[in-house]
Amino acid sequence: MKLSRYYGFHVNLTNARKGNEKGSVERSVNVVRNRSFALRYKFDTFEQAQE
Helix, strand or coil: CHHHHHHCCCCCCCCCCCHHHHHHHHHHHHHHHHHHHCCCCCCCCHHHHHC
């Protein structure tokens, strides 16, 4: 609770082994990762990824 208050985020608790409750959260992580942290995240070769 202290950590969430300090950084200003809301804690969203879900039940264990209930995928239907976590789907939107897990999808949000993919969206943020793909749009914010990588301009391109699929490559044809390992060398292209390193560049």
